[in-house]
Amino acid sequence: MKLPRSYYSNPDVLFIAQDLLGKVLFTEINGETTAGIIVETEAYFGVHDKASHAYGGRRTGRTETLYSEGGVSYVYLCYGIHHLFNVVTSVQDEPHAVLVRAIEPLIGKEIMELRRNMPATKPSISAGPGSASKALGIDRLFNRKDLTENEIWIEDHGISYSSDEIIAGPRIGVAYAQEDALLPWRFFVKGNKYVSKPNKA
């Protein structure tokens, strides 16, 4: 059920970004469990990717988490307001990561509704990286957590999408990365209402 460490040590971050679609992301906070199906991701290709915080081998207090062995969470504050959750992948010192941009609420929907103050039927409850994190209760305390432990983890529930149900397109909000901004490294489930806008390729 819970994805093992070996899943995350795969050096192919583009594969993992697509394969995570359909997997189920869990958090347990004060005995309350919430989970959602991952329906949108983006791959960040380590030192070679101008959109990555680790571009050019950048190593600072914040980016140090990205250099961990695969299977660790990387959470940082964006625009002073939103906590963005990433899965660190590959081997130690290879700072690849997958940003989770949207989930479809699955377990603990009532808790997510309280956290977001809106019904779970409304797509905006968990569409977009800031919203998805808030629905799951993820904040900066979730940085550098081991995904094989029991605070935050990912399970395989046998949900998978065929290649024609997965759309690839340019990543969102990375115009500063120049030519790398055009790479089709955003992946999402076609037609799923919890995918953030734009929901076309």
Place this chain on the structure above:
DNA sequence: AAACGGATTGGCT
């Protein structure tokens, strides 16, 4: 020590 700006969101026009 101080300034800068971002892997976004939601409320108002």
Place this chain on the structure above:
DNA sequence: GCCAATCCGTTTC
């Protein structure tokens, strides 16, 4: 559609 909110990691003086 546009724009303010809001904070801390990073860069610069």
